[in-house]
Amino acid sequence: MSSSKSNPAVQAIASEMLAELHVKAGCDRVGLTRESFSTILCEVGTKYGASSEDEARTFFLSLRVDELALARACAAGENSAWEIFLTRYREKLYLSALRIAREDSAARELADTLYADLYGTTTREGQRVSKLASYTGRGSLEGWLRTVLAQEYVNRYRRTKRLVSLDEESEEGVQFRAPDPEPVPTSDNRLARATDAVLADLPAEDRMVLSAYYLDGRTLAEIARMLGVHESTISRKLDKMAKSLRKQIVAALTKDGMSRRQAEEALEVDVRDLQVDIRRSLAQETQPPAFSEKSVEARVPEGEG
């Protein structure tokens, strides 16, 4: 990213704070010159669109400049920076990969792939391109590394998911799973419209919580940690939303011309809403009694004989 595209306000603040940030970042230790560090600051500031000088100053002060300098020095191929990086993050990177992949070999493979990307195996215009050059210091370098690992894992999982063999599917019981029924065609689109309208009115955080809980199957604890709140907060929020959504959809439907009874029926029309536990009822029907009367009767004459 060339400096010619930089925001003038960002450039001014970057040059003003350069000396302070240069010292704070410990650029001398990792072999990063002032000029290259200034270029990095301008690039980062421009990328995230700091418009005014105050915003730019706040933004620069919030950056993890020491980790930014380390990552960029590594990207530039500084050996001293790499030593520091490996000493500091090698173990953490592997542990993060293990936590994500939940299996040792997959974790090592994941971590090795990331190391290759970090070192820069691809070249662009004859120059090695390191993934570390995309680190901007907004969060911690460790968090960034975990996110990159997670992205890599999700991409790989999604790639390999498409290539699951029939044997694996049968082992997992997927083959025998009933196909998802087609959405029941509603007589009109009023229900979908009303639902969309109600969902659109929800805050983004609430929709994210709904999606994570009902679509992704995340636990309350996971969602709470993603948002940095307590688990009970998510629980209350979900409960409250489930109640209010039903009311709001019914209200929207009645507003759209349906009677209240029709609206409630429209909400319940989907057979998948039925609260029937087929698995349990099937198990109860087929489970044989522990000691049948017949076998007892059969044994008695044998004993006597």
Added chain:
Amino acid sequence: MEKLPKIVGERLKAGAVAVDHPDPNVLSAFSEHLLPDRERGQVLEHLARCAECRDVIAISLPAEEPTVTVVRPLRGRWLSWPRLRWGLVAAGFIVVGSFGVLRYRASSHAEMVASYDASRAQEIEKAKSQTELPAAPAASTNEEKKTPQNGLLDSEVKSEPAPQAREFDRLEQFAKLQPPARDQRRDAGGARGTLRTQALPHGPKAAPTQQWQQNATANANNNAYAFQLQAPAPAAHTPAVPAEFARKQSSNQVVVTAQAPAASSADSVIGGPVTDKKVQDLDTLAVNARSLTVLQPSGSNAGAEVARAKPAEATPNANAPKRQLTDAYAVSTVNGSNFSQTAPLAAESARWSINAMGGLQRSLDQGKTWQNVDVTGTTGTGSGVSLQMAMKSSREKALAKDKADMKQAPVVFRAVSANGPDVWAGGSGGHLYHSTDAGGHWMQVVPTWSGVVLTDDIVSLQFADPLQGRIVTSSSEIWTTSDSGKTWQKR
């Protein structure tokens, strides 16, 4: 949890998009809650639609470290406000409670001292009125049935008109009871015995409280009046040994005589003429040389010795009572001043113990130094005890006489119970002494219950408060009182 309508899930899924994913920098900053609100809202909007990025966020969460950081503050909440609040409440209760206890103890002590003072004043008044009666008939008939105070005064009054022959008979009896050390000085026993009986009423005057000090002048006047009444005793050259003997007989039952301390302080006898100054010096010496508790008996002995020396030198008889009065007064003054200095300490912080020899000891400095306490020298009698005395049968008198013989040997204490200034000490032969002024003055108490006198050794004393007490004897008898030793019940 409320079930979400299925249509909502479907519409959420339908609204999902997978375009323009935020870069890992923004996602990691979102996870670490470092994004400004505007950017955070944008990321949330994307996350609401993008399952991939939700997955990335979810699986890139760090290990359970935040849980640990949540737990640690919980551990460090010992100084949190609720705990401090309850702690303050508890501290307040403790302060109020201790203040109340201190106030109760102070007031009860003051009441006890006041009642003791009042009872002493009554006794003095009573004694005064009896001395005004010439030749009380009871004195010549049955001295043993007298109260101790009456007995003392009887002896003084009786010494005047008693026939010589009868007196000599008693003298012979008394000589049998006297230890050899006493025999050597029997010739001077008249003045001495008289003076001792005078010295006893000074007890309250030498008491530790300031009230008694304030009353000292009044008491001295009373005493002076008493002395003038008995002045003819030495003048008539009547051997006053019967006076002491009478007192002794009465003290057999109630009061411990001053003989034992007198014997122990025999070395403080002065033979020559003694002036007031000398007597006071002697008293001061006695204070310095002896422990505080022995001070009063030694002081009274010194006064007695002075008085004894007077007739030996054929001093004009008219001077004798004056001399005695001065001596006695000097004693009380010395004792009073000393007690006034030490009594507050004693009342508040005196510690009591019994040494290996069975002697009673008191410490006024939290156990650093211990002083021997001689309960016999400061013995007085209470009115309640006197009533018991009056009801004694002749058999008990015989018992008491035996006890009088035993009394020649020092009492071996076995138990002491102190409750602030209220001290009880018990030991061999059922000897029980009570002091209400932290050992300044002692009264012997003879527990009696339906004609039975406590004569066994006292092995345990328990006084939970100044009124309620319990005694265990060597024969496993249990004696209890609920009125500070006036009446007793045996179990």
